[in-house]
Amino acid sequence: MIPRNARFWTGAAAVIVLAVIVSLSRANEYFFFAGFVVLQSVVLATAWNILGGYAGYVNFGTAAFFGIGAYMAVVVINATGAPLAVQILAGAAVSGLLGLGTGLLTMRLRGIFFSIATVAIIFIAETLITNWRYVGGATGIQLLRPPLMEPFGSYTRMLFVVMAVLAVIAVSIARYIETSWIGRGLQAIRDTEEAAECSGVPTLKLKLFACTVSGALMGAAGAPLPMYLSFLEPASSFSLNYSVAALAGAIIGGTSHWLGPVIGAILLASVQQIVTVTIPGEINVLVVGVLLVVFVVAAPDGVLGLLRKLRGKLRRPRAPAESPS
Amino acid sequence: MNISRRNWLSIAGALAIALGVSASPAQAQQPIKVGMSMPQTGSLGAGGKAALVALKMWVEDVNAKGGLLGRKVELIVYDDQTNPALTPGIYTKLLDVDKVDLLIAPYGTVPTAPIMPLVKQRNLLLMGNFSFQVNHTVKHDMWFNNAPWGTAASWFDGYFIAGQKLGAKTIAFLASDQEFAQNLANGAKELAKNGGLKTVYEQNYPPTTVDFSSMIRAIRSVKPDLVFVASYPNDSVAIVRAVNEIGVGPDVKLFGGGMVGLQFTPIMESLGSLLNGIVNYNSYVPGMNYPGIEEFLQRYSKKAVEAKVDPLGFYLPPYNYAIGQMLEQAVTATKSLDQKLLADYLHKNEMKTIVGPIRYGPDGEWATPRVVQAQFRGVVDKNIEQFRQPARQVVLYPDQYKTGDAIAPFEKARSGK
Numbered sequence: 048m049i050p051r052n053a054r055f056w057t058g059a060a061a062v063i064v065l066a067v068i069v070s071l072s073r074a075n076e077y078f079f080f081a082g083f084v085v086l087q088s089v090v091l092a093t094a095w096n097i098l099g100g101y102a103g104y105v106n107f108g109t110a111a112f113f114g115i116g117a118y119m120a121v122v123v124i125n126a127t128g129a130p131l132a133v134q135i136l137a138g139a140a141v142s143g144l145l146g147l148g149t150g151l152l153t154m155r156l157r158g159i160f161f162s163i164a165t166v167a168i169i170f171i172a173e174t175l176i177t178n179w180r181y182v183g184g185a186t187g188i189q190l191l192r193p194p195l196m197e198p199f200g201s202y203t204r205m206l207f208v209v210m211a212v213l214a215v216i217a218v219s220i221a222r223y224i225e226t227s228w229i230g231r232g233l234q235a236i237r238d239t240e241e242a243a244e245c246s247g248v249p250t251l252k253l254k255l256f257a258c259t260v261s262g263a264l265m266g267a268a269g270a271p272l273p274m275y276l277s278f279l280e281p282a283s284s285f286s287l288n289y290s291v292a293a294l295a296g297a298i299i300g301g302t303s304h305w306l307g308p309v310i311g312a313i314l315l316a317s318v319q320q321i322v323t324v325t326i327p328g329e330i331n332v333l334v335v336g337v338l339l340v341v342f343v344v345a346a347p348d349g350v351l352g353l354l355r356k357l358r359g360k361l362r363r364p365r366a367p368a369e370s371p372s
Numbered sequence: 373m374n375i376s377r378r379n380w381l382s383i384a385g386a387l388a389i390a391l392g393v394s395a396s397p398a399q400a401q402q403p404i405k406v407g408m409s410m411p412q413t414g415s416l417g418a419g420g421k422a423a424l425v426a427l428k429m430w431v432e433d434v435n436a437k438g439g440l441l442g443r444k445v446e447l448i449v450y451d452d453q454t455n456p457a458l459t460p461g462i463y464t465k466l467l468d469v470d471k472v473d474l475l476i477a478p479y480g481t482v483p484t485a486p487i488m489p490l491v492k493q494r495n496l497l498l499m500g501n502f503s504f505q506v507n508h509t510v511k512h513d514m515w516f517n518n519a520p521w522g523t524a525a526s527w528f529d530g531y532f533i534a535g536q537k538l539g540a541k542t543i544a545f546l547a548s549d550q551e552f553a554q555n556l557a558n559g560a561k562e563l564a565k566n567g568g569l570k571t572v573y574e575q576n577y578p579p580t581t582v583d584f585s586s587m588i589r590a591i592r593s594v595k596p597d598l599v600f601v602a603s604y605p606n607d608s609v610a611i612v613r614a615v616n617e618i619g620v621g622p623d624v625k626l627f628g629g630g631m632v633g634l635q636f637t638p639i640m641e642s643l644g645s646l647l648n649g650i651v652n653y654n655s656y657v658p659g660m661n662y663p664g665i666e667e668f669l670q671r672y673s674k675k676a677v678e679a680k681v682d683p684l685g686f687y688l689p690p691y692n693y694a695i696g697q698m699l700e701q702a703v704t705a706t707k708s709l710d711q712k713l714l715a716d717y718l719h720k721n722e723m724k725t726i727v728g729p730i731r732y733g734p735d736g737e738w739a740t741p742r743v744v745q746a747q748f749r750g751v752v753d754k755n756i757e758q759f760r761q762p763a764r765q766v767v768l769y770p771d772q773y774k775t776g777d778a779i780a781p782f783e784k785a786r787s788g789k
Binding site: 075076077080081084177178184185186187189190191192203272275276277278280282283286288320323324 | 415450451453454455456457458460461462464465467468469481482485486488489506508509510549550552555
């Protein structure tokens with residue numbers, strides 16, 4: 048039997064190779080626009096899950112880290128004109144630092160109070176950017192895309208591959224954290240923080256680490272946005288929708304395993320993309336809410352939990368035909 | 373039943389012929405697809421819905437006349453939720469999956485900006501929809517905005533000209549500390565300086581301000597001739613209320629200029645008589661004799677009530693109907709859907725629309741901007757219908773559509789119900 052690790056890395060490599068092949072094919076351009084958004088959701092949901100799923104700290108500030116990542120890319124473009132890879136690194140670094148800072152300030156809070164504090168970060172970040180003329184201020188900034196990079200036929204195709212690579216990196220990091228001592232520590236924090244602390248788990252250090260990694264990945268997800276849109280403005284970049292979508296993706300998929308956010312984000316983002324171009328009007332905005340409510344009520348452990356339950360039922364020896372009532 | 377191979381062949385042949393016969397007229401009658409995204413939810417949703425009613429009216433009208441080039445017109449619209457992150461995907465779908473023939477931009481600057489590189493890259497004609505300086509960086513030569521403004525200066529030219537006619541010497545500025553309002557105010561300050569007006573008061577306020585009484589008192593104490601306000605809807609309402617409570621003194625000749633929100637029906641209705649005397653920018657007010665606009669607004673009004681959107685529809689709907697008219701004129705004249713030919717036609721010819729004749733400059737904005745400055749007069753409370761009367765908003769600028777002179781000072785105009 049192939050060891051788990053080898054299976055994972057083969058799968059990861061296959062995803063990247065597949066993304067490259069599809070991007071070089073004659074597939075419809077729309078597929079790449081929609082695909083980019085779906086992969087971006089995978090990165091965000093996976094990043095959210097590192098703190099929200101493993102450690103149980105519900106973070107509503109995804110939009111802040113994502114937006115700061117996007118705006119750092121704008122700063123890099125304006126200041127140096129450096130390529131996309133540098134923009135992503137800069138976005139990840141600054142959002143990671145923001146995550147660390149946020150962690151230092153808010154980790155004394157727990158439960159709903161922590162969540163409220165993370166919402167505040169969005170407003171602080173948005174206000175800062177709104178008043179910073181260098182990156183376009185309130186009206187936003189238009190950017191011109193650099194010339195095409197061979198062998199890709201369009202810039203969006205290249206961004207699609209970049210986002211696929213980011214998704215694989217994010218999932219690999221999440222999986223590493225989950226399966227290592229860090230993940231076990233975070234899970235102990237989620238179950239009972241006091242007990243974890245008493246058992247020698249360095250709770251503050253682990254929480255700060257999770258905050259930083261989660262923030263950095265969200266920033267990396269945001270960094271390609273300016274080039275995807277060739278335009279950026281604060282109100283939509285710091286939209287609470289990103290926070291809700293990241294959280295919803297993880298919860299719908301299941302928070303206990305790295306695969307959960309991947310499944311949830313793909314499901315949710317694809318449904319949203321389809322609904323946007325099929326159902327007119329307000330109904331498409333309802334989709335996330337309805338899906339979230341349905342899953343919280345019907346499958347509190349997400350799609351993964353549901354699958355596990357089904358598998359458990361199938362494996363269980365068949366019950367006697369007539370059970371005593 | 374046994375069917376021989378020959379029978380199969382003849383059945384297949386007959387089917388093929390039947391399909392071929394029925395397919396050829398269907399091909400000829402394939403509709404001309406016009407595609408766009410329109411904010412129907414989110415911050416621009418209310419305006420977007422009203423604009424969509426007008427565009428659908430154009431589609432009905434043009435189809436009633438037999439369509440374009442003998443083909444019916446079909447409008448394909450998606451809701452972009454006022455979210456610029458959605459528009460590139462939507463427009464790619466319109467182009468690559470729905471295979472639309474003509475494109476209209478979504479209402480507003482923010483949802484439009486991300487699709488500019490796409491249309492430039494693919495050399496496509498794009499009809500703009502009330503955006504501001506969106507083609508500034510991209511410089512696409514097949515872009516045509518329906519908005520009556522061009523540069524920032526075009527928003528307040530009329531206000532200063534009206535002020536100069538009244539012999540104004542001093543001016544006070546009150547502006548929201550946000551990009552757009554600041555652009556307006558900075559441009560206005562420059563214009564004031566060049567026109568020899570002395571600035572006696574200048575205040576930028578944070579966008580979250582709700583109490584303007586201290587600023588209005590300060591303006592009152594410096595006795596300016598003109599007060600130029602660049603504000604957003606919520607601030608505009610608060611400023612109008614503060615002015616009516618405190619007053620700005622007998623010296624102020626004109627008050628207003630760049631107050632966003634006083635064009636929107638719900639705000640006009642809720643402020644009612646408090647609006648009297650204010651001179652403010654607008655895109656259209658009743659009494660401007662554009663051919664066909666009154667008939668359009670009557671028909672629009674019925675549809676708007678059914679669709680539960682803005683019943684007056686002065687601000688955005690006529691300009692959206694005009695987009696349809698421009699496309700119709702260009703396609704009919706060139707007898708083509710070739711994007712380059714259509715763009716050339718739009719560049720070289722005057723467009724006849726219900727918002728007056730439009731000629732385009734090289735940047736795709738109006739060669740002669742036509743931002744209206746109008747003064748509210750005789751407005752009473754709680755009455756939407758009154759705004760249909762030309763006497764409620766008197767056009768001071770531009771001169772060819774002028775319906776009256778400014779009443780000054782402001783306090784006199786304000787109290788003269």
